[in-house]
Amino acid sequence: MFFTRAQEIALAALPFLDPKGPSGRGRGVTAIAQAAGVPAPFLSKVLGRLVDRGLLRSKRGRGGGFVLGRPASEITLADVALALDRRDGLARAFPPVAGPAGALLAPAREDFLDRLRRTRLSDLAGAERMDSPG
Secondary structure (H helix, E strand, O other), X not given: OOOOHHHHHHHHHHHHOOOOOOOOOOEOHHHHHHHHOOOHHXXXXXXXXXXXXXXXXXXXXXXXXXXXXXXXXXXXXHHHHHHOOOOOOHHHHOOOOOOHHHHHHHHHHHHHHHHHXXXXXXXXXXHHHHHOOO
C-alpha cells in the first residue's frame, strides 16, 4: 500500500538474517527467499541494492551469504525504506496525500513515519516468530 515492491520484499526478508549483524552467520538468497516466501530472483536484486547502500554485507566462504551491516536492533524500517528509495528523507519518500483528503490523512501519515523511525528489524523478527505456526 505505502511501500514499493522492493521495500516490501526487503521488509519480508531481512528479519530472516542473523540479528547479530556483521559478526553473524550469513544466509544465502535461496534460503532467505524460501523463509520469507518471496521470489529469489527479485530478492537477489533487492539484497544487492542494500549491499550497495551499506545496509547489508555479502560474505564469501563457509557461513557466507548475506549479513546485516549492523545489528538488527540498530536498523530501523526508515533505514530500509530510504536505502531502497534514494530520496533524502522520509517526508519525500512518503509524500502527503494531495487534495482535500490530505489534511484529514496528515496525522495518520505522521504516525506512519514515526513508526518507521521507531521500529527496528529486531522488532520484526520477534513479530515473525509470534506469527509462525508451531
